[in-house]
Amino acid sequence: MSSIGVLALQGDVSEHLRALAECGARAFGVKNREDLEKCDGLVIPGGESTTISKLARTFELFEPIRNKIKEGQPVYGSCAGMILIADRVNDAMAGQETFGGLDVTVRRNAFGRQVDSFESDLEFSSAKPFTFHAVFIRAPWVEEVGKDVSILASVDGHPVAVRQGNLFATAFHPELTSDGRIHKYFLEEVVKG
Numbered sequence: 509m510s511s512i513g514v515l516a517l518q519g520d521v522s523e524h525l526r527a528l529a530e531c532g533a534r535a536f537g538v539k540n541r542e543d544l545e546k547c548d549g550l551v552i553p554g555g556e557s558t559t560i561s562k563l564a565r566t567f568e569l570f571e572p573i574r575n576k577i578k579e580g581q582p583v584y585g586s587c588a589g590m591i592l593i594a595d596r597v598n599d600a601m602a603g604q605e606t607f608g609g610l611d612v613t614v615r616r617n618a619f620g621r622q623v624d625s626f627e628s629d630l631e632f633s634s635a636k637p638f639t640f641h642a643v644f645i646r647a648p649w650v651e652e653v654g655k656d657v658s659i660l661a662s663v664d665g666h667p668v669a670v671r672q673g674n675l676f677a678t679a680f681h682p683e684l685t686s687d688g689r690i691h692k693y694f695l696e697e698v699v700k701g
């Protein structure tokens with residue numbers, strides 16, 4: 509059984525804990541360095557990316573998370589979490605910092621005001637491809653990908669799920685649905701893979 513931490517500073521923490529537990533993981537919130545050391549994998553939830561990065565500084569988790577990513581820690585970033593593991597952010601707040609590691613450029617709030625929230629059926633390509641009903645809330649999209657990044661799903665030609673080795677990110681929120689296949693993908697193909 510994998511031990512999966514969910515960065516518990518702000519955002520959809522309890523929803524990810526529930527989804528991970530339903531997939532059979534030992535799931536717990538990460539609030540300090542000690543918690544971080546116990547992780548086989550880390551989930552960075554949706555919420556507000558600027559708030560999460562500022563709180564990570566306050567709780568002295570910013571550099572430790574950045575280092576874990578560099579050391580190869582499996583990390584799944586959803587929505588704000590996708591922004592937080594991206595190397596480059598368009599439409600960032602002034603001075604906005606990311607942990608980085610994922611060689612992509614994301615655009616914050618990319619889908620625009622008129623569709624702040626929407627749902628879409630995606631084709632998710634993995635060893636076992638599947639269709640996934642995805643929920644987007646003020647979501648980013650991926651604008652540029654580095655050569656080692658695989659695109660796993662797109663909406664209207666914009667990548668919304670990507671993977672680069674130990675790093676996996678979705679612009680959508682699987683924790684808000686009862687479909688556990690995205691969390692299972694992280695557990696089975698990124699954490700153990």
Ligand code: GLN
Pocket residue numbers: 553554555556557558586587588589591616617645646647648
């Ligand atoms: N727009 C938010 C941000 O920039 C992300 C929204 C979300 O995580 N649902 O952080």
